[in-house]
Amino acid sequence: MSTDLNAIYVIVARELIKFVREKGKLVSTLARPLIWLFLVGGGMSRVVSPDMGMPYMQFIFPGILGMTILFSSIFSSISIIWDKEFGFMKEMLVAPVSRFSIVVGKALSGTLVSTIQAVIILLLFPVIGLKIDAVQIPLIVFMCMGLAFCLASLGILIATFYENFESFSVIMNFIVMPMFFLSGAMYPVKTLPPALGLLTMLNPLTYGIDALKYMVFPAKGGLSLTHDFSLAVDIAVIAVCSTVFVLIAGIMFERKK
């Protein structure tokens, strides 16, 4: 057990060291949410009618946090493809540690890296005129971590099926963009036609963003357009998905050819 904790620790430490050494990467991954928030959000707010009870840019703020987490968590699993490609994965696979600790270590690395990015975006709230109390911030950060862990484990699960970078990045783009649009990040889920609404409900990101809406707009708890599920459902779905993803990924790692 303590070997497994050590393994998790050192896998996370390695990823953080590499994250810190690659400073350029942080800037480039932060660019995407910033563009969406200010260009898309800013532009759309002129078109969208203001009957949702708040400016559109504020409405999409939880969705932009979700987007930051989605991209950086899922794409953090690319490190698994690199580790396979450059052989480092073998160093981990022959070590006397449980395969689950490798998966959890990788998922936690993705979690930390994307939470750092989400926090940077979160701190922009005064710029868009949003009021967030100091007490809300730890809750939001905590929720970001939960969602990040869930999506990072999904990315790892997908990465276990791929050996090389090309096919992996194709499938990732194929999954990530629909996940983003079918998540309630940009519009309330309730406004979607039923078929798309069903897809949204299969998307863990939907629940993560819904939960973030509870934490970002606590006063507007009853607002019909902002919330789609109860907070308990949101958190339960994220927790169950995370567990299932980690379990399957661990089993996939254990499987030998």
Add this chain to the structure above:
Amino acid sequence: MPIIKVENLTKHFGPVAAVDGIAFEVEKNSIFGFLGPNGAGKTTTINILCTLLSPTSGKAAIDGHDCMTRSSEVRKKIGIVFQDTTLDKELTAYENLSFHAYLYGVPKDLHKKKIDAALDFIGLYDRKDDQVKKFSGGMKRRLEVARGIIHEPAVLFLDEPTLGLDPQSRANLWEFISKLPEKSGVTVFMTTHYMEEAEICNRIAIIDKGRIIVNGTPEELKKMVGGDVIYLKTTNNKLAAEELKKTMGIGAEEKNGELFIQAVRGDACIPKLISSLADMVLSVRLQRPTLNDVFLKLTGKAIRDEAQGSGDELKDSIRSYRKKFDKK
């Protein structure tokens, strides 16, 4: 009890029998060499022994633990240097070793001491805070060997450890490896397709097309192709040959201006030759059979194929090129 025991091991990749019913044992604290050309099945065998692959049939055990059913016991007992490097090139030498120490549950208070000692052992202590991408091929290889023994494994696997190294670093690495059983109490299982490197092994198995064709000590194997050959240059070859026939009963033939004599123990024979020929001898040369001769005799072909080293280097540079561009 042998520390590695393999029985009737087979591994098929589709229609290809990469390993085709091999069996062997390795004694504790020895160096065992697995010798064979590219594609013979050496890496596949190592991958099965180190729990990364499961065999199609047969058994493999390390220190009494079955490699398939008791993988976690086996993983605790082994250290591996894979054919292709598995270092993290973005991390420093120290960080690579430290990662390994954590992964293998080396007690934390020993990390620094052990890592420093290992780096000192391989002569890289003053480079410990350099990123591995700045290291030469030989330095990386030595670092991997050091990493492989930091958790004090019972068996160290080395898959073509000198592939792609220049002769100087190759010689250094061999010197280093040959000291391991004594210095670290580890059994070494190594593969190579360089015959002359196999000389340091206590036992050698020659593998070709997935089958072991012979298994023995280097001396035993060489005896299979006959004894040594002595080449003599004398002031008068004809006279000398007659003299040898008369006094020692040895048949000597003349070839390219040299006398050519076959003997079982050539080194012990030379003093007698010289004393019986008195001052006719101008020069003496002893040629011992090589493992290459053994391989040639058993398979009818030479083992050598130097192209692979440069092929791997090429693969490496393509990968790092792709990494640079894809990541953006």
